[in-house]
Structure formats: C-alpha cells, structure tokens
Amino acid sequence: MEVAFDRPGPALGYESTVTAKSIVFYVLRRIVAMAVLLLIVSFGVFSLMHLAPGDTVQVLLGTRPASPQLVASLRAQYHLNDPFFVQYLHWLADAVHLDFGRSIKLNEPVLTALGERMPITLFYGVYAFIISTVVGVSLGVLAAVKKRSVFDRGAVAGAVLGVSAPTYAVGLVLLYAFALQLGWFPVIGPGSGFADRFWHLTLPAITLATTGTALTMKMTRAALIDALDQDAVFFARARGVSGRRILFVYGLRNALMPIITAAGIVLTVMFTGAVLTEVTFALPGVGTLLIDSISSKDIPMVQGTTLLVAVLVVAVNLIIDLLYLVVDPRVRITGSLQ
C-alpha cells in the first residue's frame, strides 16, 4: 500500500491540486507494478514446480506406458530439454497469449477448467463478502454506539473468538448442526439454478464469512469509537446536531477509511478461506481444483490457478487503493505527489 493516509493535506484549495492527469499517472504506475508482481509470482511458482520432488515426465505420462517415443515427444512438447530459464520463457510467451496449456489430470485446457469451477467460488465468495460487510459493519456500529454495554462486551468477545476460530472447524460445526442434525440445508453439492444454488451455498458462505465478519466488526467498532471521540463531535453535540447526523456524517464518514482497509483484508483472507471452505464442504470450486492439482502435481493447472489468484489479489489491492482516493481527499494529494 503506497498510499499514506495519516498526513494531513493543506486546509484550503486542495481539490484543485488533484488533476485528472496525476490520478491517471498513479493508476498507470500501479498497473505496471502489478505486471511486475505477476511476473515475479509466475516465476516463483515455476521455480517451485522445478524444485518439487519427482520426475516431471512421469507425471506427464500419467497411466500411459513409458515408450521411448512417447517420452521423447513429451519432452519436446513441454520443452523439457531446454534450460530452465528458456522453459519459463516458453511458458510466459504462451501465457501472454492466454494459453496456459492443458491440465494433465483433467485433460482439458487450464482456462476451460478454471472457467467451469469459477462460478461456484465466485457465487459463495460474493455471498460471503456481502454477509461479512453488512453484518460486520452493523454489529461494529451498534457496539461502538453502545460502548461498554453488555452487547458491546459480547460483540468484542465474539470477535476474538470469530477471528481465532479456524474456517474448517466452523464449517464442520455448521455442517453437523444445520445440515446433518436439523436438516435445514443440504449436506453436499453446489446446486443448480440460482435459488437452489443460493440454498446449497448458504452454509459455505456463512463459514467463509465468519473470520471476515469478526474482523470487519472489530475494525468498524474501533474506527467509529475513534471518530466519535473527536472534538468536532463533542462540539456538534453541544450545538445540538441530531444524533443520527452525528453518527452518519461525523462518525461513519470519518470511520470509512479503516472500514475500507478492513474490506481489503477480508477479501485477501477469503482467498485462503475459500480453499478451506471448499475442502470442508467438498465443493467443486477453484479452491479444491488448486488442492487437487497440487497433490497430483498437475503443473500447468497449478501455474494457471495461482496466476488467477495472484491477478485477483492484485486487482483487489488496486481497487482498495483507488477507493481511498475516492473517499479521502487527503490521500489524493499524498497519493499523487509521491
């Protein structure tokens, strides 16, 4: 995060110093940095696959008999006779053309496999993000407004437990209680059609949202208490400004930055949470695809999946930083001047 937001800007006339040009320049610079980062990640994963134990040809052969002709053709096809760095450049040249090769295990193009799995992960991922933001912010606001009440203490204790509770354990408990014992939700499968899928993916979404909700609540509460502690709020109260206006205009608006930070952290945490959630609920999403391809040493698939995740992570970070620009005028200056 290159954006500094603790530096106060000049009091007057700051809007005019922010030109559209400087923001475009800022975004362009970030995109170049993103590309460099993706290059590093892909090279890292490529090296990792080379360090991995086991013979690559053996994996590529699968169950086929190892005839010398087949081995030779596989070595040629995957450029295994070339030096390591040349192999990487071959992969990179294909990847730039959006050709990530074929999955060895699934025997289909990597992009097709990802395209098949993506909708499920995206569905309950968005679902979980909505839950964690709506529930987390509401509980955080309530706890901050009723600071030191029984509700507040309960919420804080719940947040400590929610942040500490492992995703997979939460998932198992929910699965046991609501699917096996009460029978309210299905035990297995992603469902088909929107309503059915919504019903099938509710438990996974709640599971994935647990950590995020707790984090969002904790950060919203702390930020709002901070914002309401300002002298400006004290004087606004003395002036007779309504409680509602103080909460939304004086409090929440100033607490928005930490809440956006929380949203960014939650999204990043969710990438890992998705893997654990999908394994817990045996969902055929991108997370299980990654785990399966790692354990079967499906090199093209691991490369493609990690690159997809890296692109998403980098995009989330960029969006969060751009949101800072939108929300806080002070960042616009330090962000563009840096």
Next chain:
Amino acid sequence: MSELLVEAPGTSTIRSHKHRVQFLVVAAVVFIALVVVCSIFGGSIAPYAASAQDLGTGLAGPSSAHLLGTDDLGRDVLSRVIVGARTAVVGPIVVAVGAMAIGTALGLLAGYRGGWLGSLIMRWVDLMYAVPQLLIAIVVVGVLHGSYWVAVAVLIVLTSPGDTRIMRSGAVEQRGLPYAEAAKVNGLSGSSILFRHIWPSLMPLTVAQSFLNFATTIVNLAALSFLGLGVGPGAADWGRMLAEARTLIAGNPWAAIVPGICIAVTAASMNIIGDWLYESLSLRGRAR
C-alpha cells in the same frame, strides 16, 4: 495484527474495565497452561495410547470407557486430543520466536539505518501484507511435499513482516527521543545505541506480538494439516483429526468438533493474552 487492537479504555472507567479484562486473561492463561502441560506430559496423562487401535469398538460415540468416543479405527479421541497438543504448541512457538528474530533484525535495520536497504525491506513487508499468506504456504508446502518442519519454516518467513513493521516504526520513534539523542551526544556508537538502548525498550512489544503470532500460526498450521500437508497421516494432530473425522461426523461428531474447539480456544486465549500485553505495555510506554 496490531491494527486490530480494541481501543484503550478511557481513564474514567479504567478500573472497572481492567477488572473484567483480567478475569478473561486469567482464564486464558489457565487454559494455555493446561495445553502446555498436555504438550509436555501428554503421553502419560492420556488414558490410552494415542495410536492404539481397537477395531472391535470401531467408530463409537462417548461412553464411560471413552469419554469423547472413538474414531473409525477405534482410537480413543480424548487421548488423541491430549497427545495432539504437542504439534499444536511446538510449531507455533518456533514460528513466533523465529519471526521475532527475523523481524527484529530487519525492522531495526530498516528503522535505524534506513537508506535503500531500509526501503527494500519495507517494500518486501508491503508485498507480504498484500498477499494471502496461508495460501502461499499451502502452495509451497504442497508442491514441495514438505514435512511439518518445512511448513514451520515457510510460516516463519510469512509471519516475520508483522514483527518487522512493528520494530521499524518503534526504532524510528525511539531514535528521535531525548534518551537516544543523549546517548548519541555522549559519543556512543550507532550499534551500541541500537542494541543497548533502543532494542530493550522495544522488546516488550515484540513479546506481545509473539503471542498474537502464536495464535495466527496455530490456526494456519492446523489448516495445513487439515489439507493433508505438513504432519504425516495418522499422526495425533488437531488439524489432521479434524480432516479425518470430517467424513465420520455422523458417527461421532466429537472426534471432529473437540479438536476444532481446542484450536479455536487456544488461539483465542493467545489472542486475549497478546492483546492484553499489548494494551498494558503500550499504555505504560505512553505514560513514560
């Protein structure tokens, strides 16, 4: 996770607030002590041997002979939970200490010396903050078929940026304080100011951070073993038990739920202790 701290209590209510916090903290310390005892003497406390199979009993719910029931191989769940405390405690301790060592070295270097090396270190920290760390651990340990200790080593690298950030900002802050400047005026060398004066004053904060790191790591390590990475199959490990009991949850839910609760409560206890240390230490620092 220093950013996630709850606000410091106002002076007017500090007494009542402190009282409540201490009860929770005492409960957390007692629980952690219990876990530590299990991790050291687990083998002799456990009513059965952790790997002793009783295929005649097989999968069964709680009974007077097996308080938490048995798993599909007839192994006593309670014994496995007690013995499993060891991998749950040892790894996180090593990670917390390792991250503290790396974070202290890099953070002090970046904060006190600064320069291009300092900005390089902080770029690295920023990068690590932006990525899903556990996911990196999953890919690295999974692809390398790493053991438990490979997982621990990977987590040390991924955890150290938090310590680095704290040590750096601490060093930057302390560098400008009168005592540090006085030491400089007295002709002390840079390294002696850094190690004899600045480092000791930052030590308490890193200790508090280590408790929080422990909490994160126990969840992360268990997540890796839940995915079948790190700890070998059949080992008495909380994460492994969860994974293996996942399919047996209808037969004996306790086999899955108790290890899960152990992980969550251990992590929560360490978070409570760490938060409390952090709060009291930073309050003391401010009063000084």
